[in-house]
Amino acid sequence: MSSEIESHQALHGIEVEESSDAEATPKTRAGYRERHRHAARARGRLWAMPPGLSPFWRWVLGAMIAIQLVLIVSIGIVGAFKLPYFSPIDESAHYTYIQQIAEHGSLPELGRTKTSLQSIALAKGIYPRPAGLNDLHGLGQLSYEAFQPPLYYIAAVPAFLSTSNYRDKIYAVRLFDVVLLVASVVLIGRLARVVLGDRWLLGWSMVLAFVALPNMVVRFIFISDLALAVPLAVLFATELWIAWERHSARRLVGAGLVLGLCVLSELELTLLIPIFALVLVAEGWRRRSTRTWLPLLVAVAVPVAVMAPWFAYNEVTYHMLTAGPIAIAEQTAIINPHHIHHTIGELPNQTVTTLVDPLVLPSEWARALAHQPFLMELDRLLAVLIVPAGLVLIAGLGRRLWSVRTAILGLPFVLNIIELWYIRYGEQWAIDVRYTFTTVPILLVLVAVATDVLRPRFLPVLVTAGATASTVAIWGFLIFSYTGPYALRGG
Helix, strand or coil: CHHHHHHHHHHCCCCCCCCCHHHCCHHHHHHHHHHHHHHHHHHCCCCCCCCCCCHHHHHHHHHHHHHHHHHHHHHHHHHHHHCCCCCCCCHHHHHHHHHHHHHHCCCCCCCCCECCHHHHHHHHCCCCCCCCHHHCCHHHHECCCCCCCCHHHHHCHHHHCCCCCHHHHHHHHHHHHHHHHHHHHHHHHHHHHHHHHHHHHHHHHHHHHHHCCHHHHHHHHCCCCHHHHHHHHHHHHHHHHHHHHHCCHHHHHHHHHHHHHHHHHCHHHHHHHHHHHHHHHHHHHHHCCHHHCHHHHHHHHHHHHHHHHHHHHHHHHHCCCCCHHHHHHHHHHHHCCCCCCCCHHHHHHHHHHHHHCCCCCCHHHHCCCCCCHHHHHHHHHHHHHHCHHHHHHHHCCHHHHCCHHHHHHHHHHHHHHHHHHHHHHHCCCCCCHHHHCCCHHHHHHHHHHHHHHCCCCCHHHHHHHHHHHHHHHHHHHHHHCCCCCCCHHHC
16 A cells, blocks of 8 residues: 555655665655555545535536446346347357367467367357358468467366357356456556545546447457456556565566466457566566576566467467467458458558447447437547547656656557557558557556646536436436347347
8 A cells, every 4th residue: 555655655756765675775765655655544434425525416426436437347147147148249260260279279270270060059049059160261260369368268278168059158257257357347446546546536437437348348249359358457557566566576567467367368468468568577676686687577577488489389379479470361361351451541541430430339339329319419428539549648747758667557558559550551450449458548547647637626426427427318318219130128
């Protein structure tokens, strides 16, 4: 908890005296004792409201968090059973990946492992009657997600094996994903608490406003590796933050372990490696003496050891560190059948389009809802509030932007965008807003930090409450009125 107080002070321009335990003087030890007394008092106020808010706005904040939690959990559980299977965004391929591990004890191989006959029958609506590979053609016959890192699929195996009915296996794995959604909510709260201190409930509510969006909840419900990547990315940011605040080698090793798990859950999370390296270099520079670098070397070795077996498997199987190039070649006929070459001149418009259209509405529904102007305007409004407006607030931090603390929270999103540019213009591949869902929650915690400069104090609560009310309205329409493709009413 003392790290929470120090980090809150540092991000808001208050000087914090930093000393290692070995360098502690009686004066600094007294300072430590005072901070620990402050931390002990804070532990008793876990659910205390942020200072500076009137009783009315404290009530609004508490009610808003309750609504957000109920919305996320209830729709997650109901949607797991009611949303039709399979989503066209690769849910069947992710299901087949899990089935291969559960039933054969091996990872699927690109170009060799076929789609399971059960998933074909389920997709065609004829299960439990058998289906054949001839019922699907081209890419649909293949386990085309086999290039993905295996951690999520291994973790989902117990859920898959919990029932013998292959239709019920879909529901079981979806419920496992909902558990990961709840874990993400809890871990986001922890990150907000260690960063924001007594303002953490405000930061938590701001991130929950994003998590409650239909696109985010639905991406968790449908089977995919994103469900594990989000909580691990948030956990990594939390552990790295604490490691830097406490200058703790043990915490750095823990952050390195989580980093390795992140890469094993989603390959795009290699973007976290430069951030980990930045903190290691900063910590090594602070320690000065090379004799104290051994724990830092251990922190480097841990993620390498965690990731190495999967990279070695790829090298043996595909003769490359990842099978991404093979996957691109395999899917080009579907993703880019006319071999359109995307140029760097498209970058500004493509970046804006990717971030805001559609951010709120799932891709399964966006086309069917295009004729609903009210919903589309709410979609655009929320999209602007979440990312562009948040970036403007962050820019207001000024000199405080140039710190390790800010880098831990802000750089993941920046590197995420650069990574999407590489995928689009380097690999000539498709990108989608869902590829930012692992880093936006971390960025929004930094946005919450930046709101501390706003006056009056209730303004962030008011804006977040408006965003939450808009989300409730959208969900109300989707639950009670929408009857198109992938409707919740028709599952």
